[in-house]
Amino acid sequence: MSFYFDMPIEALQESVQNNPLELDLWLTLIQKVAAEDCCENALEEVFIAEDFFPEDSELQAIKSLCLMSLGETREAHDLLQQALRRSPGDDVLSRVLEEFLPNFENVSQDQILNPYAIRELSKAEPFEVEFIERLNSTIDLIDAFNRHEHDPENLIEPLERHVRNFPRDINTKLDLARLCYNLGYHERARAWYEIVILEDPLCASAYFELATIEPIAERAMELSEKGLDLSPRFECGRFNYACLLLKHGLLAEGRNEMLRIPADSTYYVSGLEAIANSLSEEGSFLEAINFQEKVVALSANNAEAWNCYGHFFAQLGDYETALEHFDRVIQMDSEHIDALHNRALMLGKLGKHEKAVHVLKYALTIKPDSEAMLVNLAVELSQAGRIGEAIRLTNESLTHFPTHARMWLNLGSFHYQLGQSDAAIECSQKAIELDPSKELAWWNLACAHAQLGNRKECLSALTHSIARRPELAERVSLEEVLQQFVDQPEFQDLLN
Numbered sequence: 001m002s003f004y005f006d007m008p009i010e011a012l013q014e015s016v017q018n019n020p021l022e023l024d025l026w027l028t029l030i031q032k033v034a035a036e037d038c039c040e041n042a043l044e045e046v047f048i049a050e051d052f053f054p055e056d057s058e059l060q061a062i063k064s065l066c067l068m069s070l071g072e073t074r075e076a077h078d079l080l081q082q083a084l085r086r087s088p089g090d091d092v093l094s095r096v097l098e099e100f101l102p103n104f105e106n107v108s109q110d111q112i113l114n115p116y117a118i119r120e121l122s123k124a125e126p127f128e129v130e131f132i133e134r135l136n137s138t139i140d141l142i143d144a145f146n147r148h149e150h151d152p153e154n155l156i157e158p159l160e161r162h163v164r165n166f167p168r169d170i171n172t173k174l175d176l177a178r179l180c181y182n183l184g185y186h187e188r189a190r191a192w193y194e195i196v197i198l199e200d201p202l203c204a205s206a207y208f209e210l211a212t213i214e215p216i217a218e219r220a221m222e223l224s225e226k227g228l229d230l231s232p233r234f235e236c237g238r239f240n241y242a243c244l245l246l247k248h249g250l251l252a253e254g255r256n257e258m259l260r261i262p263a264d265s266t267y268y269v270s271g272l273e274a275i276a277n278s279l280s281e282e283g284s285f286l287e288a289i290n291f292q293e294k295v296v297a298l299s300a301n302n303a304e305a306w307n308c309y310g311h312f313f314a315q316l317g318d319y320e321t322a323l324e325h326f327d328r329v330i331q332m333d334s335e336h337i338d339a340l341h342n343r344a345l346m347l348g349k350l351g352k353h354e355k356a357v358h359v360l361k362y363a364l365t366i367k368p369d370s371e372a373m374l375v376n377l378a379v380e381l382s383q384a385g386r387i388g389e390a391i392r393l394t395n396e397s398l399t400h401f402p403t404h405a406r407m408w409l410n411l412g413s414f415h416y417q418l419g420q421s422d423a424a425i426e427c428s429q430k431a432i433e434l435d436p437s438k439e440l441a442w443w444n445l446a447c448a449h450a451q452l453g454n455r456k457e458c459l460s461a462l463t464h465s466i467a468r469r470p471e472l473a474e475r476v477s478l479e480e481v482l483q484q485f486v487d488q489p490e491f492q493d494l495l496n
Helices: 009-018 023-036 039-050 057-069 073-086 091-106 109-113 115-122 131-147 152-165 170-182 186-199 204-213 217-230 235-247 251-259 268-281 285-298 303-316 319-332 337-349 353-366 371-383 387-400 405-417 421-434 439-451 455-468 470-478 489-495
Strands: none
Touching: 009 023, 023 039, 023 057, 039 057, 152 170, 170 186, 170 204, 186 204, 204 217, 204 235, 217 235, 235 251, 235 268, 251 268, 268 285, 268 303, 285 303, 303 319, 303 337, 319 337, 337 353, 337 371, 353 371, 371 387, 371 405, 387 405, 405 421, 405 439, 421 439, 439 455, 455 470, 455 489, 470 489
16 A cells, blocks of 8 residues: 555645645555545546546556546446557556456445555566456455454565565555564564565665664664655655654754644644654753644644643643643543643642642543652652551552562652651662662661661762762751761762
8 A cells, every 4th residue: 555545634635735746656555546436536636637637547547447446447447449549559458358348247436446556457567467366355355354454564575475476566564564564563563674675675665664773873864865866855755754754853954844744744843742742851941842833833723733832831831821731632532541641740730739638639540550640649748747647548559560660769768758667768779679779768878767866877868869860968967867977078078
């Protein structure tokens, strides 16, 4: 199937308006309209495409198939004969005329309308095999897709069998590459993409798609640039190329490439979002907000766009504005988990811990296994003074997530707040065992030992904590329980 085949019909229609000389776009649009809408509308698209490609044999073949599907067999026959007079000896037209028409009564309309069948019928290679065998193999593929629609891994074998039977079928090899990629089999996907490029060096789609999974940045750029050389007006390819530049740290180049996407393009808003995200990642939150503001202006009913907008304000530290945006998302979708979670976090930042608890409890009814929300609910309970509840919740959560270092860290902190030093030490040590890099677990361990007057153990844990996060040295003078040791030489050496 074409690289464009995953695009909705509306996006394809917009793309052909912007790229009227891209034949593959027209062919895919016509196939999708025939398969998903009706052949009458597909014919309307054919008539428009003929203004740009009046004598293209593949377009004429697909037009004839649409006519046959509408019962206009005689008109289809005449159309093909006229086309053959213009292009005598054309293999595609000849095969449809000579081999498909006599068999038409034996082929169901559903098979004709299926884009796989249309593709195979219109691209059948002369003398490769008997035509009916090729059609049967295509129908087998259609059946496989219907049977394994929700189990895509089982599609690999029938696709590979089809390729073995028809080794010159580039499109199915491209389908195999995409399927392997979507299933996470990136090495297999790369191998199939490389085969497609070797056999069809002009297949721009293969270059663009291979670039997205190529681990070596320079090679990924080369592949995308080759795709753009072959199809410079392919907006999806340009968008993916810009994403690659951003992914590999070439931020200015990536943003500039995104800004080259026309404002009326399907990918324009996605490009603005990508720029905003890249700015946010480098800490330029105000600039990120400026770009995301354009996104929400163009996508006022897009909950994800507003949610992202809220994220940027939260990163800037403007929690009130962030809260307003998360509330707007929830008005659009009352079960938007990310927005609910973020709303609770903003309420916590604003000191409204009881409200944060209420929101998190509601969110957990929607997604009860969310580790992050369970962690934050316990924290908000403790901030609201309900430490006993926080301990009970965390203990219960640890029965489901026993290796969650953050939960053990928090549990140690809750016990410490209640003066339960032995329990605090045990929990902090468990957190360190699971993740020795957690500087706050070392800090909690130091404070718990200080509660018991364990100077040596306190100093050891404090040394580990400050080594991992030097700014914690400034916090020592603010922690009351540590004041009993700060004047001792070994502590002074650590702090200075």
